[in-house]
Amino acid sequence: MSGSFTLLPGEEIYLQSPKVPLLLTNFRVCHHYKVYPDQQFDSITLEAIGSMGLRTVSWPRLLIIAAVLFLISIAVAQQPYGAGNNAAGFLALIGVLLVLIYFLTRKRKIVIESNGGWKMHVPANKLSLDECYFMIHAVDRAKLEFLHKVPEQP
Numbered sequence: 008m009s010g011s012f013t014l015l016p017g018e019e020i021y022l023q024s025p026k027v028p029l030l031l032t033n034f035r036v037c038h039h040y041k042v043y044p045d046q047q048f049d050s051i052t053l054e055a056i057g058s059m060g061l062r063t064v065s066w067p068r069l070l071i072i073a074a075v076l077f078l079i080s081i082a083v084a085q086q087p088y089g090a091g092n093n094a095a096g097f098l099a100l101i102g103v104l105l106v107l108i109y110f111l112t113r114k115r116k117i118v119i120e121s122n123g124g125w126k127m128h129v130p131a132n133k134l135s136l137d138e139c140y141f142m143i144h145a146v147d148r149a150k151l152e153f154l155h156k157v158p159e160q161p
Contacts (some may be wrong), residue, residue, distance in 0.1 A: 051127060053154075065109065
């Protein structure tokens with residue numbers, strides 16, 4: 008076993024993007040990614056796809072903590088004779104850093120969930136919104152085509 012990705016017998020590639028590690032074939036959706044130091048590979052067959060969506064992953068708690076720090080800095084700055092100015096400035100600086108971290112860590116992801124609950128989180132920051140929609144619709148189309156090829160159960 009070489010460890011390289013190979014197609015199944017009769018499998019054809021429908022969609023492969025150089026921007027995201029997602030591969031769509033006529034049988035499955037595959038996701039290649041790296042969790043240091045190892046390469047990872049996930050695969051969900053088309054009939055097992057339960058749902059898909061475009062999500063923005065962020066940490067809104069950072070904004071809440073920043074708002075609390077700003078309010079505390081305003082209260083501390085109200086001390087007589089400027090006694091709390093240094094602390095107020097420090098708290099405000101920490102609040103600004105938290106807001107900056109919030110916006111820098113937001114990520115767009117295409118989430119593909121199987122019927123069994125397994126989720127693929129495919130990073131989509133490099134894709135435009137139209138490209139994300141195109142990929143989601145391509146997977147939906149491939150699934151519908153695959154299901155029409157499956158014979159009906161008696």
